[in-house]
Amino acid sequence: MKSRNIHIISKTTRIISFLLIYSLQFNNNCNAADFDFTPNLQKAYSEVFKLRVQAGRELLTKENPKNPFRIYVEDFADMAELINSENEKQYEKLLSKEDERLEAIEDLDEKSPYNRFLRAEIKLHWALIKIRFGHEVKAGYNVIQAYKLLEENQKLFPSFLPSLKSLGCLHVLIGSVPDKQRWIPKLLGLRGNIQLGMNELRSAAKDKVWGTEARFCTTFIQAYVLKYDAKQNTEMLQFVDSQSDNMNINMVATAISLKDNRTEQAIELLKKTPKDANYLYFPIFELYKAETQLFKGNYPQAVSSYQTYLRNFKGQTFLKDTHYKLFLCHWLLGDEKKTKLYLSKINEGGNTIAESDKAAQKFYENFQKTKTLPSKALVKLRLLFDGGYFEEAQQELSTLSEKSFTNTKDQAEFNYRAGRIFQKLNQLDKAISYFERSVAITGSQEWSFAPNSALQLGYIQQQKGQKNKAKAHFEQAIAYKNHEYKTSIDNKARAALTEMGY
Template identity: 85%
Template structure:
């Protein structure tokens, strides 16, 4: 099957296959698979869309048995496509896409090194394709993502991609994604990638938020876009926006069931202070989801809810469960594990006032948080760690209320109190101080703060802090 003589007509992306791809991207996986069944099993676009569908199902379910059963499909599909017309730009493009699908799958199943090899191979295929077919737009979708991600690698680790021959540039990558965003077939996915990168790697401000909402409204039947918009809203302190997006979530049976929506519902209730309702949704997630991701974070949040409701016995039961299961791939799971380990060392629970301040801030309830702040000073807290956290939380709240000088004073104090400790408040404060100086046009001062943020080691938010600081430095031309 793999050695048949091939022709340019091998790569026929029929309207039916384009529809199947669109269905899978919307997370209507079964409908997509039904459309695929009408196409030849040798059509490389059928192979590609089937691979996409497999990726969606595996990442959603985290079913180890199915992963082991399906893992041989990667090489089979790559071999089939490689044996087709080499003169078509789709040959290398589709192989690179499949490599990237399996990179994401491998990361989810804890095989980071294997995933890294996939990314390197995909990058090489896409770069080669771009040289051979410079006007071929689809390659820029994934190449753009890779250019941004490689470009945001911190200075001290830049030798790694350089050694591997990987070239990164944030501005180039974003421009490439914007070009593909105009494409009729690949444009929606390119816009999706741009939104994701803007929120999780670069800076996400009111302009990007408005663009995201417009994008979600224009694709109201796309569960994938609704899901990422909800996740970003929660991450960006926009609980009420997340609530509205959850009301618009497409819900008919054609869509794959995603347990993560239970977590999103739980987060909105937690931030609003509706702890019993939050507990119900967190428990639903644990009941429905059979994988490992966000388990530690969910147990941590169940601890928080019960603790804030005054049920210390139940709270400590959930606290102990953090160490009993789940992975530490996601930053929130890493943070939950670190919280558990710190508790084991100190045997002291966090400060309830600080926890409530944090939840008000995380939910985007800045005015309410300010009302709490008015009654507090650093002296209300007895340990240096609590004092450092208080100053960081106060800084973030005043920053969101556009009281920038006041915010900067609190951030500086948090950095001073942290000293050489591995608490995350100082690197996060340094990052925000960098943004405040960047806003003022003080490039040298901003640079110093961003470099200071990157210099902190061993805190649970290192990946995201470093990525954002690196992206800001690149944006300023450093």
Template identity: 60%
Template sequence: MPKYRHIAQLPFLSFCRVALLFALSLPTFAFEAEFTSNLQKAYAEIFKLRVQTGRDLLTKESTKNPFRVYAENYADMVELLNSEDEDAYERIVDKESERLDLIEKTDKKSPYNRFLRAELKIHWALLKIRFGHEVKAAWNIIQAYRLLEENQKLFPKFLPNLKSIGCLHILVGSIPENQKWVTSFLGLKGNIQQGLKELELASHDKIWGLETSFCQFFIQSYILPYNEQVNEALLRAVDLHEDNLNLNFLATAISLKGGRTEQAASLMRKNPYNASYLYFPVFELYRGEINLFKGNYYQASLAYQTYIRNFKGKAFLKDTYYKLFLCSWLAGDEKKGLTYIQKIPVVGSTIAESDKAAQKFYENYTKTNTLPNKSLIKVRLAFDAGYYDKALHEAENLSENNFTSPKDKADFNYRIARVYHKTEQLDKAIAYYDRAILLTDKAKDLQWHFGASAALQLGYIYQEKNQHLKAKSEFEKAISYKRHEYKTSIDNKARAALTAMGF
């Protein structure tokens, strides 16, 4: 069954993992290549998601200034990642080579020559991935990596380079084990810990610190264990930059992902959005998620329907229709809920894990003609919302024997384990995780994620207990599961933990 917290909840920069937070201030390296105070302001505005304000500032600068070119490319990327407008993408696709050619003509003795070229290549890689050109995107990433690597050797103290190459080292380190031969063959090296150290260095720079911190918060939430200390730092950053909608969006997404629904609701209430910011339909997904978790099914449905009306692309549509099904079904209107299920296979794409999970839910429903267990769904929603007492209350009269489906039995054990884990009842959590793994292993061909998810969490428990060999065994087991809908994210987290322990 699909997760309720998903990468759909991220603003545009985060959808692409982490690879890119951009310049707010750069020195000069040629007459035409001056990063003026006006350009610095334009970058700052675009980063905050006040894109039109940034574009207006750019009109005051020379069209031959590579920093203006870079800023324009950045603004284009932001808008296209948000809109997924294929016609708009086709209208500007030729600008990639034009802009790169202009930057390449600047002083090659400056670190900004390679740095800006690498950043543009990364921008275009993200766009190519979004519009279905993965092979071309991969080549862009390879080229960017090589430019940044060369730059690092020539200018080892150049902090902007650490920001970007640190992100790529994490990206390389996150590649699944069975694909490592590709990076080795292409000469791409790096790991998560190396990238984190590079980002930590860059985070102390007075110019690049905010963007680097943005990267770090994202990585900490989506790859590494996320704790209260990191959460407090994120909230402080939001308070210090209260006009930065991008940072607020990230904090809201992380809050929802981590079971902090009330925190997410508070962030939504105080986010700075007004007509000066670019409208992001993902805003409606946040609103829908919060109301779904709170049991406000009518309000959640309105938010999800607004997303569908306003978003012109393909991302997260399958998951949104699944959520609409839940809202109607849990509110007692099964007939209406079933109409939403029938929409799942005919909309959107399956690039995002949440969309893959929604598609898998639809396929399972059509095979069995059976809806999920409503009590189990309520336990799961309460857990995902961070309402652990409510989850325990929903589950108090349930046991494995209440379920006839092997999948529901495995799901039940995993959900109860998660609640006990979060409430620090670790012995109970371990027992339920072990049972979820056993049930999953009996039906491995069905590709449920419960075994992999349970093994990952057991790894974290044993890592916390300093039982590293046990932790290693569980993390490796988590990675061993094949083709479930959350394989990429679970593998990334398990691999990061193994690296942190020195394995």
């Protein structure tokens, strides 16, 4: 039974972990004597949130070490640095700080809503840190404890916006868990509801203190859990412009742009990224630069940025994906020696916490089984699409057909890629026929093309008002097992079903 519980906690943690980093701000209307959120501490928090971590730490030295807000901001700063560096020795050194800080706050005024809220936030910080360092079960316990503290706080102080904002994020994430897995959070006492969570975030967005953070969280959730459209993209760009000195917001906006096939937009955002020495250096920006060059077909420039990431990042995240991308670049450049080198490196290091790393590892393992590389034509088609160059992708597509490929997997991928291209060009009837063909060809194979196609069919039919057909396809997307994008596809399908009232 114990091993089953551990499995449940680990699985739940995977489902909701990726958004915890954004539950990080709190109200400044503090009345209890123990909780003094001074203007200087507010400034320190703001600096850390913008990723000017050292400036924030310097401001903290002027405050009483026992002030719970100083304790909280120190914890926030530690989290930002640990997640960025993935420094194992520093992690071991700081691990005891979690309990020390929680005990220091717990002993303070229990009548203050900040007592439970700050403890919950510290637990969420350390949940994310533990996930990054591969301790998912321990992180799962943190999430459960934090959730229960926040729920209790909301019952005791229903108008306290910080709890409302943090619970909003968790309610959306837990509410996006697919039907067949909903017993897991229920068993653990976690309650989720997408509409409730979004309403909570919208309420928090009206607050003069919490408005920016709530909007930040809403944008992230919309892009990574729900649906993201042109209107929301415009609002995100306006948000970035209004916070031009905030590297954190710029970083997330760049990631969303790349995810949403907006390479040219990502390039412009990278130009606006704050670059002076006051900001913490984030190697992830090197990956963003590399991605923009890869999508544009500038492979030597992409190689340079990927290698810069490898030189400057000492952790394990995105290593497999980076080596996979370096393999792609050299393969497309025709450098056989480096192609073999980077193909082998996919299996030599890094972890598989991120879906892109998981996909890279699966690519390597499939190659070892089949000794067959994918079609270069399909790879180029995918890169053009991923970059948002849809008309160029359509031109490449016009030179191909299903008969251009001899194996079933390539045929399934061709139809999926064609469907996505025509979907983006708003030629929906063509897109539907290609998606349906991809599903038919895939059959019971553990490829991601069929669940992805089913998800997109659901979106198209939802757009057309064909509610029953959309429901069937979202459920079909969830039913596929063991593909590398299962978590994200299931979350999106579940969210769409909830939006339609199922």
